Amino acid sequence: MRQLKYREAIDEATRQAMAKDERVFVMGVGVDDPKGIFGTTRGAFEEFGSSRVFDTPLSEAALTGMGVGAAMRGFHPLLVHARNDFLLLTMDQIANNAAKWRYMCGGKLKVPLTIRAIIGRGWGQAAQHSQSLQAVFAHVPGLSVIMPATPADAKGLLMTALSSDGPVICLEHRWLYDKSGPVPEDTYYTPLGVGSVVRPGRDVTIVAVSHMVLEALQAAEALAGEGIEAEVIDPRTLRPLDSALICRSAARTGRLVIADTGWRSYGVSAEIAARAAEELWGLLKAPIRRVALPEVPTPGSSALETPYYPGAREIVAAVKQSLEG
Amino acid sequence: MRQLKYREAIDEATRQAMAKDERVFVMGVGVDDPKGIFGTTRGAFEEFGSSRVFDTPLSEAALTGMGVGAAMRGFHPLLVHARNDFLLLTMDQIANNAAKWRYMCGGKLKVPLTIRAIIGRGWGQAAQHSQSLQAVFAHVPGLSVIMPATPADAKGLLMTALSSDGPVICLEHRWLYDKSGPVPEDTYYTPLGVGSVVRPGRDVTIVAVSHMVLEALQAAEALAGEGIEAEVIDPRTLRPLDSALICRSAARTGRLVIADTGWRSYGVSAEIAARAAEELWGLLKAPIRRVALPEVPTPGSSALETPYYPGAREIVAAVKQSLEG
Amino acid sequence: MRRAAVKGGRAGSRTARRGPGRGKADAGLRGLAPALLVDLYVTMRRIRRAEETIAALYPEQEIRCPTHLSIGQEAGATGVCLALRPTDTAVSTHRCHAHYIAKGGDLRGMFAELYGRATGCCGGKGGSMHLTAPEVGMLGASAIVAGSVPLAVGTALAARMAGADEVAVAFFGDAAMEQGVTHESLALAALRRLPVLFVCENNLYATNTPLRTRQAGRDMAARAASHWLPGVIVDGNDVVAVYRVAKAAVERARRGGGPTLIEVKTYRFREHVGPNYDIDLGYRTQVELDRWMAREPVGGLARRLERAGVLPAARRVALDTQVEAEVADAVAFAKASPFPEPAALFADVE
Amino acid sequence: MRRAAVKGGRAGSRTARRGPGRGKADAGLRGLAPALLVDLYVTMRRIRRAEETIAALYPEQEIRCPTHLSIGQEAGATGVCLALRPTDTAVSTHRCHAHYIAKGGDLRGMFAELYGRATGCCGGKGGSMHLTAPEVGMLGASAIVAGSVPLAVGTALAARMAGADEVAVAFFGDAAMEQGVTHESLALAALRRLPVLFVCENNLYATNTPLRTRQAGRDMAARAASHWLPGVIVDGNDVVAVYRVAKAAVERARRGGGPTLIEVKTYRFREHVGPNYDIDLGYRTQVELDRWMAREPVGGLARRLERAGVLPAARRVALDTQVEAEVADAVAFAKASPFPEPAALFADVE
Ligand SMILES: Cc1ncc(C[n+]2csc(CCOP(=O)(O)OP(=O)(O)O)c2C)c(N)n1
Ligand SMILES: Cc1ncc(C[n+]2csc(CCOP(=O)(O)OP(=O)(O)O)c2C)c(N)n1
């Protein structure tokens, strides 16, 4: 099948969704900039022009509220942020308005709003430009949270987000944009709440989120060399979360390792572990292991970035601990 | 010992901290109002005057930044909010500045800032005035999060917060202010990261947060009537979290039920369950049970508030499930 | 910043007394259709009586939600909303009863909502602070001060993209001018010349805190300047003056002339939240309250229209009776309505 | 809003050329001590050469963090900071090198920080966007646009509470005027008459987006009016003009006269982030760039001081050589410094 880069898949999804549905428009800081947002919005700008793809002032909070208002009025705004850290400026509009308006008015109005934001990493971007805040959004009822890890999922999930009638937060890891993979040319819609088995295996289940999926696949490769067959599962969406798939797999392998791009405590790995512990009572052969960020802000120095970010090596180590029971 | 109401304990802690340390001052919307903040700040206003206790405009974001700036300049601001929902307006200042400044400057500056906010409940305050957002803050390294459930802890933990040299988020449940309990008259400092056994028991461990401690005690009372001895543990602080205490107890009882005032998914109950599952491998006799809010915003109608909020009844049910294994 | 009328802006002061003395013709009413003037009166009367009824019933504790009454402020909501079409939209705040009613929201739906019933305008899920009636353009309200302001900018943007000549109104209080998002919204609307009316009802207080302890200046309209949109001050207890200012801003917006910030100078009679008077709290003086009550807008317009021969006493009494019946019917409907089923808890989430 | 000088505000235009023609005495310099004028020059030169050195070394990929250079904008940071005392405080943005240096921050600490070394001014933990030197009042910087603005209001409040006559400065760019928190901060400082200088360095762009597509007007100082504080526009490529405006605002603030918003009209020569020129991106014209480069502040002051006989060429060359040595020493120090130990990762958190 045709190969596309992650960034190209997002660009294609955006343009196909806009072509199918004139209510979809794109706004955000730098969305019309050739260098902006890793080139994921420029294509739409060139195809649909500045009336449907427009640059904005640095007023993230009001822009989010604008998105909610435009959504209530029958449009589907795609609001784009260069970094998910900036979403912290918009938490009131996201959690108090976007997530709740439909509920507060008894379903009379809906808020079809998609918000894309990038998880930064590396090159000393440091504490305020490299956070991975999915747990914060996944905690809020009324929101959907998607974290595509492959080009195919990036397109399929974004298409679904842009056709859904509620607010969706799409978090994209910076290190995924240049990765390639097969992507169907037609429009297709990857359902929310359905994870995927990225690599089948019988000995241990590794649930990995976003960029950690790639690390998990590397880890699985290395483990295979030692005769250990790891099954890698990508939940793809965190809210809703496909616990059934995770639990089926872990029930079979008896071992579960969870790898997240965010902080460990009160993070995504905690919810997955908690659900598995609840539902897999008596079925696990070893304690669940979590691979996630240590409890500190992102350091600037490259010398500290290395020990800060866990990866395939740490996943392999966690799997081995798990195999030792 | 002398009995005080929760609200009185907070008032006393504030005044004692201000008397001991002239760098402590109080600001927030309505802090000088006799009816404001459940009367927890008026006493300090009357004792120390408007130079150290002052009302503010409705600019929560800038006020938080002001707090950070004043803290860096050697003061200890106590910023007070009538509802923790308003903290969503200040997430950038809390998570990007207060929590990270010390780290970003390599420890050259510290941010001793205490932020109090109230968890609303009942009387149809609905979706935007009744959230319980502790999980959001507990996830962020650089912050401490405290949730006192008793008057004694309210005083002791607030004293500690006001003498600590980092940012502390103190979340107080509205239904606790009129509860009474013994409170020492002298100053004392309840350490962060040390939970308390509120009621000893041998059959099951109930970890309860904030107002859920009261529900857990009711549940324990009811269970005792049936010969079931529940141990009730109040972690008191969520970041740092006293997992050791929780695990020691659950290791002994073999059964763990967690009750939180927030939403279930990606909530506080998930982290506690995840840590227990990791550390109590082979020591539990039944799956961990979680009692938390359903995955919906707070409804307005009293007819819906009742099914929305779990309490002693649900805790009792969870305990019984746990005893059935 | 412009003052809508000599008497505008100094609301509460001597110069603000509306209408001429006996005999003289009322220039303020010139050119306005009698039907409109009567409608202004009936709408204000409906708001007033609905809220007085809430206040009267509140002690029964069957209205189980916080209620922020607009008694004394009816002219702002009424003057603005009657300058709108049903297809024009409005968003509001915690104090949204008047906006909901003035925009044409159904009284039964409002009372049922306050009573937490399934028949409420929000199915009982929102309560007093989130009244919604999309069928007449009332898109709801946020209980977070200034939270709904940017929504109006978004609906205006959407309307333009849809090629509709709708106008969007954001109602908010003086304290909302202290929230950054309000300033971002004003600037965004000005930048894109969007058809938005920013209506700031300045009642001089936020909860029990006077404006002077919250802002360095007194006029909210002054704050429009730095975002490059016009700001207008109007006597918020003169519904006719409010209507004229709103009408002009609406027409300007519809023509593509861009947004306007309208400061409506007015005053709240009852406590910030709840049914009672609160002079005992001591944050405002009886003198101040009396001065504003003397300029109470509903009775004020009644006398004025009678003087001008637009609405004779007899006809007014008939209309008042009609309003009483509407309100009584709405209360009865609410009380007789069922509460939502527990299952409703899980509906309308994602 | 006030324009600091006839030539202020129209920066980049003809009228903005500084200083008199040959022969005539330079009125702009009148009353300023030669030592100060030389200090203004040396400080700007230090900033310029430090940043040109960063640009030159960046391709080595040993500076492993995003660097936002102020080349062309040195006059703003310099003119303001030399009007301050070391005990006065400043906070800054992603583009903070110039503020750090002008405030008196140590060059070794800065370069070591850029190189991610343990000897960096933030121990290697902050990088280019968070330069901090509390010992000289540089309290750090936020990489979130406008994120640090309210911090200055807080340090000013604290200084007043401590009975100190310190002044707090918030440096920010034109895009920070689009953030609500900036407006909240301006209003708060005005309300409490706090000793704050809000210094908006308007370089006409945010990343690659021109001001006109982001704001409805051109003058940032105009945005002070609605928060009831004075706004002043100054030619940001004339360090002497900046110094005079800052000095006046600082003295006013110290006297308890309250905050001032100073708009420094200036221009960035290099790309938004990184060492290169970016005319190829097409978001600005060569003509515009050339016009501003012709008004480049460092050489401009050099010529002016030479003309005025304040700083003869020979002495300037000596000073320049000294600056070269400082920068070279700082780079050598940085490159020779150790990286932080992994254990440092876990220090300075709670
Ligand atoms: C962001 C935020 N802060 C504080 C509150 C608490 N609160 C509710 S209403 C109110 C006063 C609002 O004053 P104003 O905007 O003037 O409206 P008014 O009540 O006078 O109509 C306050 C402080 C809130 N709801 N939202
Ligand atoms: C809240 C926020 N939004 C977006 C960004 C991304 N960003 C970094 S710098 C910048 C441009 C800022 O422009 P300005 O404030 O004028 O400062 P300048 O870079 O021109 O010095 C942007 C958009 C950010 N850092 N923070």
Ligand SMILES: [Mg+2]
């Ligand atoms: Mg008000």
Ligand SMILES: [Mg+2]
């Ligand atoms: Mg700029």
